[in-house]
Amino acid sequence: MALFPVQGIFEGDFVVMLIPVDDADPMSIVAEKVAHHAAGRRVAPQPGALQVRHRGQVLPDTSTVIDAGVAPLDVLQVGYR
Amino acid sequence: MFWRSWHIFALLTGLSMDYYTPLEHRKHSFKEFMNEMVVKQFMDQFRDFGLELPWYWDDHFLKELDWYHHALHLGVWTWRQTAWWNPDAGVSPEERAWLEEKYPGWNDTFGKQWDVITENIRDGKPELTLPETFPMVCNMCQIPLVTPAGFLFGKLDSPEPLIVDRDGRRLLFCSEPCKWVYEQNPERFAGQLTIIDRFLSGVIQPPTVDGALAYMGLSPEEQGQDATNYAWAFVNQPARQIAG
Ligand SMILES: [Zn+2]
Numbered sequence: 001m002a003l004f005p006v007q008g009i010f011e012g013d014f015v016v017m018l019i020p021v022d023d024a025d026p027m028s029i030v031a032e033k034v035a036h037h038a039a040g041r042r043v044a045p046q047p048g049a050l051q052v053r054h055r056g057q058v059l060p061d062t063s064t065v066i067d068a069g070v071a072p073l074d075v076l077q078v079g080y081r
Numbered sequence: 082m083f084w085r086s087w088h089i090f091a092l093l094t095g096l097s098m099d100y101y102t103p104l105e106h107r108k109h110s111f112k113e114f115m116n117e118m119v120v121k122q123f124m125d126q127f128r129d130f131g132l133e134l135p136w137y138w139d140d141h142f143l144k145e146l147d148w149y150h151h152a153l154h155l156g157v158w159t160w161r162q163t164a165w166w167n168p169d170a171g172v173s174p175e176e177r178a179w180l181e182e183k184y185p186g187w188n189d190t191f192g193k194q195w196d197v198i199t200e201n202i203r204d205g206k207p208e209l210t211l212p213e214t215f216p217m218v219c220n221m222c223q224i225p226l227v228t229p230a231g232f233l234f235g236k237l238d239s240p241e242p243l244i245v246d247r248d249g250r251r252l253l254f255c256s257e258p259c260k261w262v263y264e265q266n267p268e269r270f271a272g273q274l275t276i277i278d279r280f281l282s283g284v285i286q287p288p289t290v291d292g293a294l295a296y297m298g299l300s301p302e303e304q305g306q307d308a309t310n311y312a313w314a315f316v317n318q319p320a321r322q323i324a325g
Binding site: 005007072 | 152155156159191193194196197198201209210212213214215216217225226227228229230233240241242244251253277280281288
């Protein structure tokens, strides 16, 4: 368990943000941590689950930051499925 | 250097012309002003001196005239607590109509983001318009990375910033020209730290927005706030019933 900074982009938002996550967080939590700073703030919330994309690949919800091979300050794109 | 001056100019003049100047006093949009005054003059000068235009002219510079300063405006307004002035939102219904006329596509992109902001203000939730984290920042121009806005506006192929890993350090760039300027002279810029570098290295304590405001020496009285106390969000709106 360690603090892990990533660059988060929420689909429909205008800016790349610094998002502190935990290296043990699964992608379902990472998605919420990114969405917290954009959905309902500048992007209209939608029903439906979120997904995380890393280097063009959708990461499984249960995969952790470490398991997925995410490096510090990698870009994670989060959006609705 | 033209490219870096352009980004600073977009930040200072773009916001002022298209958002802060009252509608009745606007003669040109920022884009019209750039095209008629600056672009033409530069192109004449380049031609007169027999110089070629910089490589980034058409694909980067001219494309950014459509969207870049709109994203910076939204960024400055969002992180307004860090500004030393009180930023106007400049997005009342009439101002929005003008923006859409001057920048077709504004409503479908920036307008949608301002819609959510406006609803939060009307619903009495202005705290949702204040940030709880930081924007990532370009290691060259030091301006927040707004590549997602360029992507939404159809002017960039990807919302992601450019990344260069050099000497164990991860460098981020907002654009190909910023990356190019850096790489022309990496030693010169290596020591230049962004606010995010300072944050990640633990210089800013506590590592929060409040911590950063304190680091910047901004007391609550000095922090920027919406210039009109959100009056723009209520233009042409029926007065809301107070419950109870
Ligand atoms: Zn830049």
